[in-house]
Amino acid sequence: MNSHSPEFKSALHVMPGVEGGHDGLPRQKTTDDKNAARDILRRDLKTQDYVEGILSGDRTRLARAITLIESNSPSHFSQAQDVLKAILPKTGGSIRIGVTGVPGAGKSTFIEALGSYLTGQGKRVAVLAVDPSSTVTGGSILGDKTRMERLAADPSAFIRPSPSGGALGGVARKTRETLLIFEAAGFDVVLVETVGVGQSETTVRSMVDFFLLVLVSGAGDELQGIKKGVVELADAILINKADGANIVQAQAARLEYERALHYLQPATEGWRTMAMTASALTMAGIPQVWEKIQSFVETTNLSGAFKKRRQIQERDWVRAIVESHLLERFYADKRIQQLLPILDSAVMKGEMPAATAAQTLLGAIK
Ligand code: GDP
Numbered sequence: 001m002n003s004h005s006p007e008f009k010s011a012l013h014v015m016p017g018v019e020g021g022h023d024g025l026p027r028q029k030t031t032d033d034k035n036a037a038r039d040i041l042r043r044d045l046k047t048q049d050y051v052e053g054i055l056s057g058d059r060t061r062l063a064r065a066i067t068l069i070e071s072n073s074p075s076h077f078s079q080a081q082d083v084l085k086a087i088l089p090k091t092g093g094s095i096r097i098g099v100t101g102v103p104g105a106g107k108s109t110f111i112e113a114l115g116s117y118l119t120g121q122g123k124r125v126a127v128l129a130v131d132p133s134s135t136v137t138g139g140s141i142l143g144d145k146t147r148m149e150r151l152a153a154d155p156s157a158f159i160r161p162s163p164s165g166g167a168l169g170g171v172a173r174k175t176r177e178t179l180l181i182f183e184a185a186g187f188d189v190v191l192v193e194t195v196g197v198g199q200s201e202t203t204v205r206s207m208v209d210f211f212l213l214v215l216v217s218g219a220g221d222e223l224q225g226i227k228k229g230v231v232e233l234a235d236a237i238l239i240n241k242a243d244g245a246n247i248v249q250a251q252a253a254r255l256e257y258e259r260a261l262h263y264l265q266p267a268t269e270g271w272r273t274m275a276m277t278a279s280a281l282t283m284a285g286i287p288q289v290w291e292k293i294q295s296f297v298e299t300t301n302l303s304g305a306f307k308k309r310r311q312i313q314e315r316d317w318v319r320a321i322v323e324s325h326l327l328e329r330f331y332a333d334k335r336i337q338q339l340l341p342i343l344d345s346a347v348m349k350g351e352m353p354a355a356t357a358a359q360t361l362l363g364a365i366k
Contacts, residue, residue, distance in 0.1 A: 054087055055185070069178055070174050084177060084180060087184035090183070090184040093183055093186070094189060095188070095297055096179060097189065097211075097212060099191055099193045099214060100194050100200075100230065100234075101195070101213060102195070104216075106214060107195075108148055110280040111151070111191050112147075112151045113280040113283055114286055114290065115157055116157075117283065118290065119154050119156040124157070124187045125158075125189045126160070127160065128160050128192045128193070130162055131161075131171075158182070163178075170324075172320075176207050179192070192207065202233065210235045212238055213236070214240050215238065215253070216250075217250045217252065218253070231261075232264055235267050235268055235273055236274055237276070238289060239257070239276070240277075241280075241281070247277075250277045253277075254277050268305055270300065271299055271300060343357040
């Protein structure tokens with residue numbers, strides 16, 4: 001856990017990304033916020049300015065550093081890498097928590113509840129989102145600015161919407177690097193939110209220590225609508241909305257999941273994935289979720305699984321970056337661009353086996 005507790009100077013709690021908000025709309029800010037942001041955005045910062053800003057917890061420069069990381073310009077990329085290199089020794093001190101679930105399960109309400117509970121305990125909390133919808137359609141499932149209003153106004157919290165533009169690989173890199181920036185700035189807990197669709201939950205699992213699946217009780221068929229694969233990634237399942245008339249049903253769902261979990265391989269070595277109930281609305285069960293996460297950190301620290309996972313995540317991360325760059329370069333190659341439609345068409349007409357087409361493509365760039 002990071003112990004340094006820098007004073008935050010700016011009142012900017014939710015900063016826009018390079019291309020405006022991740023929902024593509026300009027964000028509303030107060031005049032003071034706007035002036036402060038304009039001043040800092042007007043001039044280019046030196047690498048040292050970014051580094052000092054991050055380490056001292058200056059919110060404006062922290063936000064600028066994230067904007068730098070999110071930029072798609074090659075010169076920004078290399079400066080961002082210099083910043084990251086400088087702050088790297090100060091990273092690693094946060095607990096990284098992934099939160100997934102179908103839209104409407106209550107992820108953002110839960111993050112606001114847990115986040116506010118933690119800031120109430122004197123902790124500093126950062127929230128990030130990986131939103132596949134914002135990269136594919138420009139729309140958003142997560143992170144629009146009306147969400148998490150209480151946490152967004154909390155000086156001990158910092159919410160960053162999903163970076164816009166680019167493929168999931170690009171968004172994943174930006175999110176990971178932003179996570180490191182938050183750690184260097186001394187945030188105790190970083191929550192990474194994603195929707196349980198496509199590959200984004202696997203991506204988020206690969207960058208966090210603890211992965212939480214938020215569900216709601218359905219009408220008996222608890223395991224429907226949510227892929228078994230996602231359950232297998234989770235370190236805990238939270239049956240949310242356990243309040244009012246829903247309590248009994250939520251508890252029944254919890255037991256049903258507990259039973260199902262017995263047959264599944266746990267996501268983390270030496271940790272039994274369990275199901276819990278809570279209400280993000282009434283806060284019932286929220287402190288218990290935090291206790292569970294702390295117990296996870298203790299257990300996995302003792303066994304060495306915590307450190308081992310982080311090391312493997314770093315190693316895999318190098319591979320992932322290399323693979324995405326190779327793929328990008330391959331498909332950008334003129335020879336491939338010429339050949340691809342011809343071979344695609346031959347394969348689709350049944351005139352050429354897929355493996356022959358692939359071999360022809362790979363041979364073309366040798
Ligand atoms: P997300 O799409 O998973 O982020 O879900 P939201 O957090 O936006 O919540 C979806 C809806 O469920 C909202 O109307 C929330 O007010 C409601 N909701 C979230 N958590 C709870 C809860 O614990 N209890 C009840 N009754 N409603 C909740």
